[in-house]
Amino acid sequence: MIVAENLTKEFRVAERRPGLLGSLATLLTREYHTVRAVDGVSFEIPAGSKTAYIGANGAGKSTTVKMLTGIMTPTSGRCLVAGIEPYRERRRNARSIGVVFGQRSQLWWDLSVPDSFRILRRVYDIPDGVYHRNLALYRELLDIDALGTTPVRQLSLGQRMRAEIAASLLHDPAVVFWDEPTIGLDMVLKTAVRDLVNRAHRELGTTVVLTSHDIADIAAICDSALVVDHGRVVHQGSIQDLLRTAEDRSVSFDHRGGPAPHDALALIERGLPGVRAATEDGGRVRVDYPANLFASRQVLAFLLDHFDLVDCYAPEPDLEEVLRQIYGRAPTPVGGHS
Numbered sequence: 001m002i003v004a005e006n007l008t009k010e011f012r013v014a015e016r017r018p019g020l021l022g023s024l025a026t027l028l029t030r031e032y033h034t035v036r037a038v039d040g041v042s043f044e045i046p047a048g049s050k051t052a053y054i055g056a057n058g059a060g061k062s063t064t065v066k067m068l069t070g071i072m073t074p075t076s077g078r079c080l081v082a083g084i085e086p087y088r089e090r091r092r093n094a095r096s097i098g099v100v101f102g103q104r105s106q107l108w109w110d111l112s113v114p115d116s117f118r119i120l121r122r123v124y125d126i127p128d129g130v131y132h133r134n135l136a137l138y139r140e141l142l143d144i145d146a147l148g149t150t151p152v153r154q155l156s157l158g159q160r161m162r163a164e165i166a167a168s169l170l171h172d173p174a175v176v177f178w179d180e181p182t183i184g185l186d187m188v189l190k191t192a193v194r195d196l197v198n199r200a201h202r203e204l205g206t207t208v209v210l211t212s213h214d215i216a217d218i219a220a221i222c223d224s225a226l227v228v229d230h231g232r233v234v235h236q237g238s239i240q241d242l243l244r245t246a247e248d249r250s251v252s253f254d255h256r257g258g259p260a261p262h263d264a265l266a267l268i269e270r271g272l273p274g275v276r277a278a279t280e281d282g283g284r285v286r287v288d289y290p291a292n293l294f295a296s297r298q299v300l301a302f303l304l305d306h307f308d309l310v311d312c313y314a315p316e317p318d319l320e321e322v323l324r325q326i327y328g329r330a331p332t333p334v335g336g337h338s
Ligand SMILES: Nc1ncnc2c1ncn2[C@@H]1O[C@H](COP(=O)(O)OP(=O)(O)OP(=O)(O)O)[C@@H](O)[C@H]1O
Pocket: 011, 012, 013, 035, 036, 037, 055, 056, 057, 058, 059, 060, 061, 062, 063, 064
């Protein structure tokens, strides 16, 4: 279980003045302002869940993950990962977590990947069986042998990310924090990485906290979501609950006979003021309606009353669109902001 209680992180940032004279003045008279990157967030992530930690650029995700992994100390509030306060017991916490930060490396830059793995094996005291089982898996899914003995600093981004992902799982951690883990990976490797973490979750009960702007990663891996905006939690629940917050719904239908296409659209828009109706290929009609104006059953009842329906399709709301709507709204925090 991961718990955050009123977790806050502030940074003191030096004011910078523009231009050369401004730079000199900055050096002489330092003035500071405070950036509140994480603004009193509270949440609970159950053990064994796969949670997407989502938010717009600058929302405070990486800063939160840095506190959860012990890299940063909160300004106030606290967090616990499996009962440990990470920044107080960094070493103990490190044994039970695996970390991927897209922008930072946990590998040794001058060493090859196999050498880095040998060191990690010692650091984490990984039993032989676990080490060899995991290496076999990385050979199969990540083609890890292809990285050869090249020093990490000379690997391409995608090659390095394969090694970072493998390294984060090598010691069978109870929790993995993955921040943008599929940056630089091609589609085949993205799929392999998703399979790998899903397998760890299925077979070992690994808790997954994924920070990603890649909607496909989120959809393929996560069952729940924690959405932050301006440093605050604005949604916590299942991915399905998140999709239910979509402002718009749509339904498409094929019908027999009835009014001409133009009249059909006018009939719908007149009967259900506020919906938009349009024809699609093959005479199919698409109806888009705001969820706050109409319940789905009202729209379907109207369509059943007025058309001889042959078939009907109601696509799931689009996660990307739902997130766009949340990011565009004024923050309405949930989760105990004080
Ligand atoms: N070391 C730092 N010093 C000053 N400000 C910082 C520091 N680290 C982060 N910030 C600021 O804190 C805010 C949150 O940053 P953070 O990196 O946590 O966001 P994020 O949600 O991970 O963003 P992204 O999706 O772009 O990675 C931003 O306004 C950022 O500029």
